[in-house]
Amino acid sequence: MDLPRSFTIRERTHRIHNPFTDEKFATLAEAIRLRPGMTVLDLACGSGEMLCQWSRDRGITGTGVDISTVFISRAKARATELGVDERVTFLHGDAADHVASAPVDVAACVGATWIGGGVRGTMALLESSLRPGGLLLIGEPFWREDPPDQAAVEGSAASARSDYHDLPGLVELFAGLGWDLVEMVLADEDSWDRYVAAQWLAVRTWLDANPDDELAERLRAELSTAPSRYVRYQRRYLGWGVFALMRR
Numbered sequence: 001m002d003l004p005r006s007f008t009i010r011e012r013t014h015r016i017h018n019p020f021t022d023e024k025f026a027t028l029a030e031a032i033r034l035r036p037g038m039t040v041l042d043l044a045c046g047s048g049e050m051l052c053q054w055s056r057d058r059g060i061t062g063t064g065v066d067i068s069t070v071f072i073s074r075a076k077a078r079a080t081e082l083g084v085d086e087r088v089t090f091l092h093g094d095a096a097d098h099v100a101s102a103p104v105d106v107a108a109c110v111g112a113t114w115i116g117g118g119v120r121g122t123m124a125l126l127e128s129s130l131r132p133g134g135l136l137l138i139g140e141p142f143w144r145e146d147p148p149d150q151a152a153v154e155g156s157a158a159s160a161r162s163d164y165h166d167l168p169g170l171v172e173l174f175a176g177l178g179w180d181l182v183e184m185v186l187a188d189e190d191s192w193d194r195y196v197a198a199q200w201l202a203v204r205t206w207l208d209a210n211p212d213d214e215l216a217e218r219l220r221a222e223l224s225t226a227p228s229r230y231v232r233y234q235r236r237y238l239g240w241g242v243f244a245l246m247r248r
Contacts, residue, residue, distance in 0.1 A: 001067055001092075001093075001094060002067060002068060002069050002070075003067055003068040003070070003071070005215065006215055006218070006219065007068075008068060008070045008071070009202065009203065009206050009215070009219065010199040010202055010203055010219075011199060011202065012070075012202050012206070013198060013201070013202045014046075014047065014195070014198060014199075014202075015047055015049045015074075015078070016046070016047075016049050016050075016195070017046035017047065017071070017111070017195075018046075018110060018111035018139060018187075018195060018240065019187040019191045019192040019194070019195040019196070019240045020110075020139075020185075020187060020191055020195075020242070021190075021191045021194060022053065024185055024187070024191060025049070025050055025053055025054070026053070026057065027185050028137075028183075028185045028242055028244075029053075029054050029057065029058050031183045031185060031244070032106070032135055032137075032183055032244050034054055034058040034060055034106075035058065035059070035060075036058065036059030036060070037059065037060070037061070038058075038060045038061075038105040038106065039060065039061055039062060039102075039104040039105045039106070040054065040060050040061070040062035040063075040104060040105065040106040040107075040108065041062065041063055041064075041065075041098075041100050041104045041106070041107045041108065041126075041129050042062060042063070042064040042065070042108045042109075042110070043064075043065050043095035043098060043107075043108065043109045043112070043115060043122075043125070043126065044065070044066055044067070044095045044109055044110075044111070044112030044115050045064030045065060045066045045071075045075060045090065045095075046066055046068070046071050046075070047071045047074040047075050047078060048064045048066075048071075048072075048074070048075025048076075048078055048079065048088070048090050049075075049078065050108070050110060051063075051064050051075075051079075051088045051090075052075070052078045052079050052082050052084055052088060053082075055079075055082070055084035055087045055088050056082045056083070056084050059087075060087070060106075061087045061088065062087070062088045062089070062104075063088070063089045063090075063091065063100065064088065064089070064090045064091070065090075065091045065092075065093050065094075065095045065098045066090070066091075066092065066093075066095065067092070067093070067094055067095065068092075069092055072090050072091070072092045075090040076090050094115075095109070095112070095115045096115040096116060096125065098129075099125075099128050099129050100129035103129065103130060103131035103132075103134070104129055104130060104131060104134065105131060105134050105135065106130075106134060106135045106136075106137060107126040107127070107129045107130040107134065107135075107136050107137070108126070108136075108137035108138075108139075109122050109125075109126060109137070109138060109139065110137060110138075110139035110242055111139040111140070111240070112139075113138065113139075113140055119138060119140060119170075119173060120173075120177065122138065123136060123138060123177060123179070123245075126138075127247070130247075132247075133246070133247075134246075135182075135244050135245070135246060136179065136244070136245040136246070136247075137242055137243070137244055137245075138174075138242070138243050138245065139240070139241070139242045139243075140164075140170060140240070140241070140243065141158075141164050141238055141239065141240045142164055142165055142166055142167045142169075142170050142238075142239045142240070142241070143161075143164050143165070143166045143167075143237060143238065143239070144166075144167075144236070144237055144238060144239040145236065145237050146161075146166070146237075147161060147233070147237050151233070152233050152237055155229040155230075155232060155233025155234060155237075156233045156234040156237045156238040157234055157238065158238075164238070167239065167241075170243070171243075174243065174245055178247060178248050179245040179246065179247055179248065180245065180246050180247075180248055181243055181244070181245055182244050182245065182246050183243075183244035184241050184242065184243045184244065185241060185242050186239060186240070186241035187239065187240040187241060189235060192234075192235060192238075192240070193235075196230050196234070196235075197227075197230075199226075200223060200226060200227060203219050203222070203223050204223060206219070207219060207220055207223070
């Protein structure tokens with residue numbers, strides 16, 4: 001049980017595996033009023049940067065779960081580096097099956113709603129770990145503009161227009177499921193660049209060091225087209241944000 005190796009190659013230099021920055025995570029922590037002693041569950045936590053930063057800066061305790069052995073190892077190392085390893089715990093496992101042993105103040109899935117088969121299922125999964133009155137955090141893409149054709153859809157890392165809502169549609173989905181949207185922090189073009197463009201250098205330096213690897217031909221072809229597709233399509237059409245929700 002692990003992520004495909006190609007994914008960890010692309011994002012091997014990332015501390016944050018989504019189009020957010022340290023500053024945006026700090027803004028989000030302030031927006032949702034995190035306080036010392038609050039408990040946070042982060043499903044599909046990646047390298048654990050959100051929990052580690054929030055524990056260092058806000059005094060929260062938390063648990064992160066991720067399927068990637070590489071990222072969980074990095075998360076544990078990061079917790080030690082920041083001196084929060086006694087307050088945050090990282091578990092290797094399938095986040096789709098994880099329910100907290102005790103209800104938490106904040107239950108989050110920031111950019112991996114496939115663990116619940118989409119937004120609806122992931123919100124239901126998170127709610128099973130959330131205390132009454134707690135906050136649910138969902139990180140999710142949305143269409144900034146309606147993609148005009150299938151080339152724009154695929155260039156935005158989607159397979160179909162229906163893969164994502166537009167922003168009003170996403171907000172209406174939350175309401176229809178019985179949740180109040182109480183805060184949101186959105187990615188911008190610069191934070192998207194920091195996430196996506198950093199992958200190109202990670203892939204190129206990996207290719208230089210591993211020219212005979214079985215993945216080299218595939219990743220070389222990907223790198224030849226990825227920058228063009230990103231600047232032509234994804235940077236324009238695809239948005240991303242973290243949405244804070246409370247059950248009505």
